[in-house]
Amino acid sequence: MSAQRVCVADFEEEAKKVLPKAVYDYYRSGADEQTTLADNVAAFNRWRLVPRVLRDVSTVDLSVSVLGHKLSMPVCVAATAMQRMAHPEGETATARGEDAAQAVIYGVDGILVSNHGARQLDGVPATLDVLEEVVQAVQGRCDVYMDGGVRRGTDVLKALALGAKAVFIGRPVLWGLACQGEQGVTEILELLKEELRLAMALSGCRSVSEVSRSLVRRADFTSRM
Numbered sequence: 001m002s003a004q005r006v007c008v009a010d011f012e013e014e015a016k017k018v019l020p021k022a023v024y025d026y027y028r029s030g031a032d033e034q035t036t037l038a039d040n041v042a043a044f045n046r047w048r049l050v051p052r053v054l055r056d057v058s059t060v061d062l063s064v065s066v067l068g069h070k071l072s073m074p075v076c077v078a079a080t081a082m083q084r085m086a087h088p089e090g091e092t093a094t095a096r097g098e099d100a101a102q103a104v105i106y107g108v109d110g111i112l113v114s115n116h117g118a119r120q121l122d123g124v125p126a127t128l129d130v131l132e133e134v135v136q137a138v139q140g141r142c143d144v145y146m147d148g149g150v151r152r153g154t155d156v157l158k159a160l161a162l163g164a165k166a167v168f169i170g171r172p173v174l175w176g177l178a179c180q181g182e183q184g185v186t187e188i189l190e191l192l193k194e195e196l197r198l199a200m201a202l203s204g205c206r207s208v209s210e211v212s213r214s215l216v217r218r219a220d221f222t223s224r225m
């Protein structure tokens with residue numbers, strides 16, 4: 001991994017430098033006042049992790065089974081248009097990246113809680129804020145996934161704790177593609193994987209099945225304790 005790029009924000013910063021301004025703005029932006037765009041990211045800060053201790057986390061298994069496919073981690077690549085504006089190999093490079101992290105899903109038989117990366121209707125809730133409601137309504141009848149604003153391993157962990165089977169990432173993949181094509185996409189996926197592994201270990205979770213609702217609390221609730 002590049003010494004300069006240690007988090008998703010670093011990829012975005014570099015992508016901003018290498019992309020034509022119009023392309024960067026097309027990828028980055030959201031609808032209207034971009035209220036939901038900002039809120040998708042901000043929502044993750046409204047939840048706090050409540051780690052468990054005294055557990056042997058010397059090995060942490062990030063794998064999940066999604067629609068019969070075993071994925072190496074609960075992070076998948078969202079559909080984003082116009083990827084050749086980021087890199088000449090566009091979607092092809094992303095697909096090869098996806099391969100590196102075994103993040104390909106063939107056909108979905110579940111619900112993806114998404115507001116299209118806040119690019120459609122501004123003013124709708126952040127996806128993280130409605131995730132639990134959807135999970136409760138579904139009552140285990142199908143898997144629920146989410147996307148929007150996932151930028152860190154701890155974001156993935158919070159979404160899993162609120163009931164997502166896996167998350168999808170949109171813009172981070174575009175930043176990786178812009179920085180270094182296929183290699184950049186692989187780096188983004190590996191970065192999130194390592195961040196998630198660390199977050200799970202520090203939270204006392206040895207596998208994704210051990211990530212439970214009790215791992216998160218609303219920040220406003222925590223501040224009253």
Ligand SMILES: Cc1cc2nc3c(=O)[nH]c(=O)nc-3n(C[C@H](O)[C@H](O)[C@H](O)COP(=O)(O)O)c2cc1C
Pocket residue numbers: 026027028040078079080081082114115116117118119147148149150168169170171172
């Ligand atoms: C540049 C761009 C193009 C997108 N194009 C599509 C699309 O063609 N079809 C679609 O269903 N979603 C599209 N999306 C939404 C993504 O699938 C996904 O929901 C969103 O990017 C997730 O939010 P995030 O970018 O904060 O990770 C697009 C998103 C971006 C940023």
